[in-house]
Amino acid sequence: MxxxxxxxxxxxxxxxxxxxxxxxxxxxxxxxxxxxxxxxxxxxxxxxxxxxxxxxxxxxxxxxxxxxxxxxxxxxxxxxxxxxxxxxxxxxxxxxxxxxxxxxxxxxxxxxxxxxxxxAESVFGAAKGYEEVICLALGTGIGGGIFTNGQLLRGDWGGGAELGHMSINLNGDLCNCGLNGCLETYASGTWIAKRMQKARQEQGLSADVTSRDVFALYRQDDPLARRVIQTMIHGLSYGIVNLIHLFNPQAIVLGGGVMSEGQWIVDSVQKKISTMGMNSLVEEVEIKLSELHxxxxxxxxxxxxxxxx
Ligand SMILES: [Zn+2]
Structure with a gap:
């Protein structure tokens, strides 16, 4: 051993x-x-x-x-x-x-x-058994790891796979990396909260909400929370379809604090992407929930x- x-x-x-x-x-x-x-x-x-x-x-x-x-x-x-x-x-x-x-x-x-x-995910978790698989961690920010031929893709010195900073909207919100409309500005905990804070402010409501509060309000059918979460699922699906087009993976594993909200996010994304992008690439890809602890x-x-x- x-x-x-x-x-x-x-x-x-x-x-x-x-x-x-x-x-x-x-x-x-x-x-x-x-x-x-x-x-x-x-x-x-x-x-x-x-x-x-x-x-x-x-x-x-x-x-x-x-x-x-x-x-x-x-x-x-x-x-x-x-x-x-x-x-x-x-x-x-x-x-x-x-x-x-x-x-x-x-x-x-x-x-x-x-x-x-x-x-860890590739050997002991949901990415086990795949040679071509991408892991996305949705937390305060969004990080990623890309496996191709069973190896982590690193780029020149190891800085590659900053998947949260893939822009999916030229006119989107300004991200702290300097680009507009990064995936992180749609599907990270920080930006789920920010989007909700802005929406509530516009309605004259208290802007004191965290991303957890947004999910709790979503489950209570709050219309603003529904809009914010729909935007998140939509943005995340765009990001994922971009990754599928680029890397032709077998599976995409979603983890991080945001995903502790549950399997329903995985199911929503799987359903959403089935109508998006190049069918030949997208249709076979499994979206999975992280099994990490x-x-x-x-x-x-x-x-x-x-x-x-
Ligand atoms: Zn960015």
Whole structure:
């Protein structure tokens, strides 16, 4: 059996653990992400890694390496964060492989958080068994992972598959990436809430609503919520049909916080796309709900240590 350290670095918490190649988490440690930024985060990572290594030694386990998934855009081959995330202070340009490599003699692998989630999904979740499959994570933003020939598509340095920033409307709302009408401005939790806030403001109603509230109102047949969710399904379907036209996948897996609302979103999208785009490509594609659970980020991070060695 192979064992690896997995570390999932997010804006609010750092989840870490020892994972074996059946996806089982043997030992786990989760801490809040330090707010002071890079130096403090690296110090916390060092403490965690040394603790995990010590635990493994006590158990007599030999480790294949350290795998990290982090928010932000990652240079996969150099193990550097090229462009950080506003949620983690001073994360731009941090050389994770270089810094973490000095803590132990273990090899270090670094990828972005959505790619490692897609990796976990492809071996232990809903994307299992497909060579050509695309994972979309609908959360605060939208991230993606594209598998072709069973491998993650990376582009030149690993920044590819920013699927949330595929524009589907030239005249759409301005996204924080600089484009208008990105998929993210239709189907992310942030924008579902924003769209509803704007609609309610126009009606003189309280704009204090989250995306969860929008789904709750939708279930109560609130007309504004119905409009916002219909726009979301419509936008998501356009984005998905674009992906189908580009990549000819067997399946598309939808995950992330927004999808915890349930299978009905999957069913609505499957129905909607059946009347859209090139029938020869669209008709066979299965839209599926993610089967991942809360540990999948750290499991996917650890998987790098045996998949990429
Ligand atoms: Zn964008």
């Amino acid at each position: 192979v064992y690896g350290i997995g570390i999932d670095i997010g804006g609010t918490k750092i989840a870490s653990g020892i994972v074996n190649d059946t996806g089982k988490v043997m030992y786990q440690k989760t801490v809040p992400t330090p707010k002071m930024g890079r130096e403090e985060i690296l110090a916390v990572l060092k403490t965690i890694i040394l603790e995990l290594v010590e635990w493994s030694e006590l158990q007599g386990l030999s480790l294949a390496g350290i795998g990290i998934g982090t928010a932000g855009q990652v240079h996969f081959y150099e193990g550097k964060v090229i462009s950080g995330t506003p949620n983690i202070r001073d994360w731009n340009g941090v050389n994770l492989r270089g810094d973490i490599g000095t803590y132990t003699n273990l090899p270090v692998y670094v990828d972005n958080d959505v790619n490692v989630l897609a990796l 809360s540990n999948s980020g750290l499991i996917g991070a650890a998987m790098q240590t045996w998949l990429y060695k």
